[in-house]
Amino acid sequence: MSSLTSDLNLTENITTIIRPSYFYISGFTGIPNMKYYYVFLCFVYIISLVGNIFIMIVICMDSSLQSPKYIAVFNLAFTDLCESTALVPKLLDMFLFSRQFISYDECLSNLFFVFLFLTMQSFNLIILSYDRLVAICFPLRYHTLVNHRSMFQLTGAAWALAVLIILIPVGFITRLSFCGSLVINSYFCDHYPLYSLAAPCSDVLPNDVMSYLNLFIVLYIPIIFIIASYICIIHALFTITLPKDRHRAIKTCTSHLILVAVFYLPVNIIYIFSFLPTNIRIINYSLTSVLPPMLNPIIYVLKTEEFKVSAKKLVRNGAQRAVGPVKST
Incomplete structure (x- = not known):
């Protein structure tokens, strides 16, 4: 009888999912003068906020920019704004005010929104x-x-797919039991550091598989498509006979190529040099998360001629309205 009771208790313990009330985000531990890095992050966030809001305002105010291409540009600015807001304020709150404990539900929400906007x-x-x-x-x-x-259809499909492929791994985390360490070795509720905590008492193989699948969908399929598209573009450029037209076509691609390099190169460097010490990887990873949303508006303002013209016109008109009509004496 006692043996049967113990077996029932063991079965109950195995099937019970252990969900902690909180996790502890280690962040940037043991790195001297980190307060200057937090000041830098705050500066980056402010620039990201102002730059992306400015891009959205210019596109909304200037009818000449309300073309299909600028629907995607507007969506990129909105995504950058949301991604910065989902990550940086919480990061600064945790580490400037020593609030590194985060509840289970809040952690999953943080994971979902950060990865949704990165995707x-x-x-x-x-x-x-x-x-x-x-x-x-x-x-x-x-x-x-x-x-x-x-x-609009492409953008809507992209949002729907992004929500789906981030919801699935978050759902997989809810099936895990956390019976060991609750310290997340990252600067936010990162996916791999979070589910790896459950490895001692749960089967994390489905989470591993989903992690690699998402990495392929979010990172490598886009890179393959972009490389293939530019191979076709380069081939088409050789068929353009007039140098002026060829130069104009190349110029329209430069801003996009810079955006691609700013986003994809640092992320791939992180995965290639995965053997780096934890703190160095965390800092590099944080920079790849916060710098693209700041740089994207600057790249578009400096590299896209039609946007520069619209932005100057909007600023000039705004200044004239602020000053008011000049009265002749």
Whole structure:
């Protein structure tokens, strides 16, 4: 009888999911003068906030920018704004005010929103790549293939896919039991450091598989598509006879290529040099999360001529309204 009771208790313990009330985010431990890095992050967040809001305002105010291409640009600015807001304020609150404990539900929410907006950054670059591919390789069919309806459909599909592929790994975490350490070795509720805590008492193989699958969908499929699209674009450029037209076509791609390099290169460096010490990887990872949302608006303002013209016109009109009409004496 006692043996049967113990077996029942053992079965109950195995099937019970242990969910802690909180986790502890270790962040940047043991690194001297980190307060200066937090000041830097605060500065980056402010620039990201101002820059991306400015881009959205210019696109909304200038009818000449309300084209299918700028639907994707607006969506990228909105995503950058949300990604910075989902990550940086919480990060500063945790480490400046020593509030590194985070509840279970809040941790999963933090994980979901940070990765959702990072995923959308990647998908937005695919949409912009598609726009350039059609514009240069199929110029006569551009307005048929890329219009307001198709761009809204692409953007909506990207958001739906992003939500789905982030919800699944978050759901997989809810099936895990955490019976060991509750210290997350990252600066937010990162996916791998979080589910690896459950390895001593749960089967994390499905989480591993889902993690690699998501990495392939979010990172490598977009890179493959963008490389393939630019191979087609380069081939099309050689068919353009006039140097002036070729130069104009190349110039329209430079801003997008810089955005691609800023987003994808640092992330790939992190995975290639995964043997680096934890603190160095955490700092590099944090920089890849916060710098693209700051740099994207600057790149578009400096590299896109039509946007520069619209931005200058909007600023000039705003200044004139602020000063008011000059009265002649």
